[in-house]
Amino acid sequence: MGTYALPAHAFRAIADGRLDLQEENSFRLQTPAHGGTAVMEVADEQQKAWTDYHYVTADIYHEAHDVLVVLFSFTDDKGRTITVHFGVLPQVETRLCLPLAALNGEKLFLDRYPGVMQSVLRGDAFVDRASIKQFAVATVPSITARSFEISKLALSESIPSFNYAYTPYVDQLGQLSWKSWEGKLRDREELAAALHDEWEELQQGNQALDNWSQYGGWKSLRFAATGYFRTHFDGDRWWFVDPDGYALFSTGMDCIHPAGAMRVDGMEHLTPPLPEREGEFADAWVGEGYSFGVANLISAFGANWRSKWKELTEQRLKVWGINTIGNWSDMEFIRESTLPYVYPLSDFPSTQYKIFRDFPDVFSKEYEEQATRFAEQLLPLKDDRRLIGYFLRNEPHWAFVDGLNLTEQLLRSAHRFESKTVFVKWLSEKYGAVDQWNAAWDSSFMAFDDLYDAKLAAAYLDSGSCPDDFSTFNRIMIRRYVELPSRACKLADPHHLNLGMRYAWVSSEEVLEGCEAFDVFSINCYDMAPSREQIKIISERLNKPLMIGEFHFGAADVGMLAYGIRAVETQADRGLAYQYYVEQAASIPELIGVHYFQLNDQPVLGRFDGENYQIGVVDGCQQPYRPFTEAMARTHARMYEVRTGKTAPLQHCPKEIPRTGF
Structure with a gap:
């Protein structure tokens, strides 16, 4: 199996971390409770390796009492950063494997490899693998200091083997076997x-x-x-x-x-x-x-x-x-x-080709047809008086990127989305003539149809009034994304409440576009x-x-x-x-x-x-x-x-400790 070792001596500790070199591609990183980082600057002659190889792999071991959340972060020459959060069990060796294709940002939750807990991607919409300038290994804040060893850190052509020693970790009741606590059952x-x-x-x-x-x-x-x-x-x-x-x-x-x-x-x-x-x-x-x-x-x-x-x-x-x-x-x-x-509700309307992550081609006939079929699952429930209402879906993955520009993603793709056709028509109706459009965008297109060429479009994604047009069309697409299934569901079931999409957070004001179609706006709120x-x-x-x-x-x-x-x-x-x-x-x-x-x-x-x-x-x-x-x-x-103001709500909030969420 072809590999390219990432030398330990190329890393330096920052953010209060301490780095101890072990072997050629191994090091121990010690961090205080608030976290720490080891950074490798990618030299120009090393950049080709990030496109020639397909995976980053490493073995990791730590002896703490809880899960270690370790971060692999990648930054390109445009300053875009993607960070992958891995959950690593204590007191057992774990092999990490990250497909570098994930840096295209299309997947939020990555495939789970043997021994690893959840692997989640955060950050910008994508990172250019061909121009990675920095690779970092870090920890999140914890209740105690951290010390863990990274070994066999390398780029690899293929998925590594996972040959672990048999080490029973839980007992027959499913309880952690090597720890005692009040309330642990014996049998x-x-x-x-x-x-x-x-x-x-x-x-x-x-x-x-x-x-x-x-x-x-x-x-x-x-x-x-x-x-x-x-x-x-x-x-x-x-x-x-x-x-x-x-x-x-x-x-x-x-x-x-x-x-x-x-x-x-x-x-x-x-x-x-x-x-x-x-x-x-x-x-x-x-x-x-x-x-x-x-x-x-x-x-x-x-x-x-x-x-x-x-x-x-x-x-x-x-x-x-x-x-x-x-x-x-x-x-x-x-x-x-x-x-x-x-x-x-299950199986939210989708399309074969998606604009970004799970955001569909909302102007396609396919999306409209899927919305109608989607609503039919409400028919057996429409007379149930105990049903408060339905959620259309949970935590759209596209909305995890703060300030995501869907129209930019639309134009970066070589696929001829129906939504791209609608955007081109919308621009032609707004500007009328190509020269007026070019003057507004500070561009030099020959025709509106030039936007079907992803390479031509990519040259003018942030010039002139282009960002304003993108923002407007983002809203148009998001509104259609919300309104079509909402309308179909209300036709199928006029009695029950549309409780929305349970957004993880409101990543931009644009996300609210069309949400008047809900009866209740739902959000998942993990705060104190x-x-x-x-x-x-x-x-x-x-x-x-x-x-x-x-x-x-x-x-x-x-x-x-x-x-x-x-x-x-x-x-x-x-x-x-x-x-x-x-x-x-x-x-x-x-x-x-x-x-x-x-x-x-x-x-x-x-x-x-x-x-x-x-x-x-x-x-x-x-x-x-x-x-x-x-x-x-x-x-x-x-x-x-409390609700009616007759009693004051509790004013004391208990002390929060650092999370171990992935």
Whole structure:
């Protein structure tokens, strides 16, 4: 296999890092808790190697107590930078492999190689491999100093082999095997006893429902009933209104299902012996993954485990004060529950050729036809009164690039998109004559059709009034992207609310174009509290209420290796963080719901894409985090008093610790 070693002596430590050279292409990087970086300046004679070879590979090892998030960053001669975040397990050697083709920016989540946790790409829309000027290895801030060794760092022509030693990492319950913590269970007998005790406790009754309507609404405030969920502005604040007319501030729980499955492929060297796919634990095999959480339910409840889980979970949610079944929840559970729910539509309209990442050719006939088919999945649900509404999709990948210029990406492509044809026609109608267009753009095109030549177009992507025209056409495309499927869905199902696309964040003001078509604008907000100012701005811009589709907090005091996107020190702090977030949210007039992500901790060895966060309300052994659930119940008991201004929201936010989110 052909390789090109990247010499360790070419790196220098910056940002408080300390670099110790080992062998020719190996070094140890030590960083303080706030992070550090090792940088290699790419000499002119080395640049060709970045196009001749197809992968960057390296072995990495560290002995910390949690996941190391290591960054590979690439900067080209135009100053564009792309950074790839890798999650690396502690105390086990891991081989990293990055396809250099990823620097075209087209994929947000990269393929997962054996032993590696999630690999995520951040930064600019693309980096020119032919002109890479700098390569850096870095760490993100952590709760402690870091020390890790990088060896065999090289460019490679092909994917390397992954020959790992067998090192069981979790026990038969799915718990981290080499760490102890309060609440760690010893065996299946102890697990079963704990679940049966909780079952008996929950059968004693539940007073949390006394002031709830049959749809989870608040009986102390009522508006006109329409028979379905709707939104309402009462002059001071927005609300969901349930089918019987009762006000609802939606506190939801995402991913209500028995337990997530661990990806087995590529992690066999870290997995204990697993049961056969047929037999007592057959239900624990979910596709190609294995769910320790389901296996633990089978151990506790036997063949009737699913029915017991559904009853147990329904009672838990009501005791905790959850009034909405959130996104990606088990449909069998939804059908048998009495709680209202939201529904994620699947297979958002797309096209064979995409402008950037998942942004389709929105002016193609294909997109229009796909939008019509997409809406048809609502037909079986259109008369369900427990359905609040539907999400069109989740976190569009194209919107992860701040200030993304879709029109520039359109013209950089050699493909003749229908959207490119519409843009050329739009320009010709705006300017009339080519000379007027050239004067405005400070260009020298011979005809409007010259824009079909990507090389010709690339010479004038930032001159004259070109950026203004791009911005206008970006808005035209985004509006069509939003309005076509929204219109089709409303025709298929006029009763239920369009809850939007759950954007990860609003990466530019252009993203809001067309979002008036939603009934509710949804956003996933991973902060210690929602931004009152941003929510007000968006709501006033769209004249719509907002809801938060995801937020969470993890902690460092149990047997998990990554703490999610926002983290605090202890489970008690998690409870306070939840209370602070929800009460601050409830006090924002334009916000009508917050949904927590998620019910279960993720598997220690990672779900399908490698996320392994301690963010659940219950752990992998199906045990609730009691300080957290007690705080949830306390919060929801006060929520409507806070919402209506009768009680002040919690003012103290627990101390945040550095995250280990990828």
